[in-house]
Amino acid sequence: MPQDPTERRVVVTGPPRRARRTTGYYRPRTEIDEQTTLGHTYVRSLIRIQLRTGLTVFAVLALLIGPLPLVFAAAPDARRLEWAVLGFGLYVPLVLLARWYVRRAERNERDFVRLVEDR
């Protein structure tokens, strides 16, 4: 049926152009919505960076807390230190770690939104 090539060309190039005009979305956003391979790559990059952020803060937490029982066991005379650290010293660092994480996680999301919305 190659008698009328001009008509076919219109049909092939038409739909994408129309779709882009009616929805008004830029490409990465459309890719995500339509779950194409490229869209998945975008989502996966977000998941990976969020996981890395979480693991980083978790590593800091582990380094902060992990050695403490060993320290207290190694220095049984440092009772007052144990009281001070466990009773009053750890809550502020925990809250600061949480705020640090939230700031980074929200920045990751903002960067991602800027990437997919503005291009």
Added chain:
Amino acid sequence: MNSSYAVPAVALVVLATVLVGAFGLRISRTTSDFYVASRTVGPRLNAAAISGEYLSAASFLGIAGLVLVQGPDMLWYPVGYTAGYLVLLLFVAAPLRRSGAYTLPDFAEARLASQTVRRMAGVLVVGVGWLYLLPQLQGAGLTLTVLTGTPDWLGGVIVAVVVTVIVAAGGMRSITFVQAFQYWLKFTALLVPAFFLVLAWQGDGAPTHAFDEPASFREQRAVRVHDSLDLRLDKPLTVTVDGTVDGTAHDGAELVLPAGTHHIEGGTRLTFAEGTEVPAAGRGGDDAVSPSRAESREERPLYATYGLILATFFGTMGLPHVVVRFYTSPHGVAARRTTVAVLGLIGAFYLLPPVYGALGRLYAPELTLTGNADAAVLLLPDRMIGGVGGDLLGALVAGGAFAAFLSTASGLTMAVAGVLTQDMLPSRGVRHFRLGTVLAMAVPVTLTFLLGGLPVADAVGLAFAVSASSFCPLLVLGIWWRRLTPPGAAAGMLVGGGSAFLAVAATMTGYPGEGPWHALLAWPALWSVPLGFLTMILVSLATPGRVPPGTAAVLARFHLPEETRTEVSP
């Protein structure tokens, strides 16, 4: 303890709870209000509600009692309870809210599209919720007994009835107000007396030997031992005995007990001279509110400490009443910010129990022997300040303790009732939710009657261990790992949670008694959490064909910020 102020204080807390609940009821109109407060609870109110719900009797009374008896190592409990929220924030908070799951079974179904996994998670949630409710009811009984001498089932029944009425009548909207109110009540009830106690301590010349190990008597004190116990002595102890020690009756004779274990009969009166070190009691009576009695700290303190850290750090995210709360946030970003506020609020609260624990070691060290260490917080105002002031402060503390039982119990009942209504009762209307509420409370109340003297205190430790080794792998792997399959999730929950449950159940029935096995079984988290994760990963990798088809889209929904979503969330 003078009960003429304490009883009105407890009554006032119960009344205020009902009134605040009724206020919530007036604006609670729709089914959505009922289950999730229409998802409109802002970070500040929600954070106070979450903290109010989370700070249970174990936090309010138990920690100070444990610190009094066992020293500063027990401060790992509040640290773990707080850090558990940080771990929850890092890996779960925002994705869980975006998943749209109301309960853990909802999450399991949304992620894995499997009814089997959903039902397993449902059974676990109800089990963990009931386990956690038991010590709340028992603690309420203990408090009322200490204050007024009423039979010990009464407090539990009062809590059960009030909670059932509020939850069944007002649902989540009511509960949110009630719990936010109770956070501030609890905080005030510990802060104000602590202020005066510290002043009294300074007026006393600010003695600091509370921080020495072990605690010692500041003045001559007579102690009446209620239940028979074994004293473990590292060195000889001089004590005046009026009663039976090691099978021999004494009548006011001064004895020098050699190092070793000595059996003291119940009802014996021991008088310690000033400066005597407080001996360690082998069997700690009925400290029903303490987070756990299954620990064997003498045998493997380091192992036990790490087990405790692991269980609390990873167990928090799976507690049924914690998860439900996240769904009441309007969106993922709010869920995260709420969690940070919660960390601040519970961190501030946990600064106070160590104060009571330290002062308890100074002014009430004999509680170690009477087996009522949990009463330290209740008794200190009377002991240190005395008079009307002491009575009033004691009444404030008693009211706060009751707020602790009420708020945690209502949160748990809410969560368990939600699961029961959705998964086990036929329709999802408000009337069935009310039926579910009654059911959710009826079972643990019956259990407190049946179990009576059993060491139900271990239930909290058990709840954390089971949650850490079953729900934690499910949530973390479900949120971050694409290749999780329904068989993997089911096997992981069964192996991890099941082994933790069996291990603690074995210790509670006294199976291994002593030795390294006992420590391994009493603190299962150290091996059962890795076991749960490993089983889930290995079985998932072995069944690659069973990855649910919509996984990519589901994960995208968990992680994409709300503004990039096209579909309007329901």
